[in-house]
Amino acid sequence: xxHERYDDAYIRGILNTAKTIAMVGxxxxxxxxxxxxxxxxxxxxxxxxxxxxxxxxxELLGQKAYARLLDIPEPVDxxxxxxxxxxxxxxxxxTLKMQPRPRVLWMQLGIRNEEAAALAEANGLKxxxxxxxxxxxxxxxxxxSWMGVNTxxxxxxxxxxxxGGIQRMALDRxxxxxxxxxxTDRAVREEDGKxx
Numbered sequence: 001x002x003h004e005r006y007d008d009a010y011i012r013g014i015l016n017t018a019k020t021i022a023m024v025g026x027x028x029x030x031x032x033x034x035x036x037x038x039x040x041x042x043x044x045x046x047x048x049x050x051x052x053x054x055x056x057x058x059e060l061l062g063q064k065a066y067a068r069l070l071d072i073p074e075p076v077d078x079x080x081x082x083x084x085x086x087x088x089x090x091x092x093x094x095t096l097k098m099q100p101r102p103r104v105l106w107m108q109l110g111i112r113n114e115e116a117a118a119l120a121e122a123n124g125l126k127x128x129x130x131x132x133x134x135x136x137x138x139x140x141x142x143x144x145s146w147m148g149v150n151t152x153x154x155x156x157x158x159x160x161x162x163x164g165g166i167q168r169m170a171l172d173r174x175x176x177x178x179x180x181x182x183x184t185d186r187a188v189r190e191e192d193g194k195x196x
Contacts, residue, residue: 003117003129011136014104014126018077020047021133022069022102024091025082027052028060034082037108037134044137049076069094078104080133081111088116096123108132 021041026034042048042061049072050060056067066072069079069091079095079102081088088107095102096119105120107113107129117127137143 001117001121001127003112003114003127006128006131008140010126011128011131012140014078014106014128015133015137015140018046018104020049020074020076021078021080022049022051022066022072022076023080023082024051024069026050026055026060026065027082028055028058033132034108037080037082037132040134041137049074069098072098075100076102078102078106078133080106080108082108083111085111085113088113089119092116092120095120095125101125104128106131106133109135 023034023038023041026038029035038048038050039061042063048061048063050063050065051067051069051072052065053067055065056071058065069076076098079091081091083091085107088111092105095105101123102125104126105116105128107116107127109130109132112129117129120127
């Protein structure tokens with residue numbers, strides 16, 4: 001798979017189907033990006049599991065922390081890696097020993113490891129590199145467009161509110177970079193009709 005660019009449908013599919021996320025390398029320091037991402041995803045309804053040897057046995061935002069992935073006593077859908085690139089291969093090796101095996105390996109912004117990606121994909125895992133699920137969720141749900149950020153989401157429909165306030169929007173928005181819409185399908189058919 002080409003890991004330079006991901007279709008919105010691929011990212012949306014992962015974020016819509018993953019329910020339990022183990023975040024490896026999460027920090028209890030409230031000023032760290034991993035803390036922000038963990039808290040954000042937890043508030044969006046994901047079951048978040050902190051994985052950090054320094055936090056093992058304690059709780060982070062009410063969630064029990066574990067020293068390593070193999071200590072987690074429940075199924076995990078996605079492993080989100082907040083560790084430097086050189087540590088990802090051993091994390092993938094540990095992920096592959098989990099039963100049942102997670103379906104997704106996600107490497108955070110700035111983290112790329114082609115060897116780890118190839119190993120994960122060879123064993124049936126979906127892989128995302130150099131992306132943040134917090135940012136992707138915000139972009140695909142149009143939450144961040146409220147701040148004037150171009151999300152490449154083009155629609156005249158108001159975003160579906162999942163809970164109270166604008167911070168609980170759904171991921172069912174079609175984007176200009178992602179899946180086709182009825183309007184784009186119609187435009188292609190019309191264009192094809194003119195060409196014949």
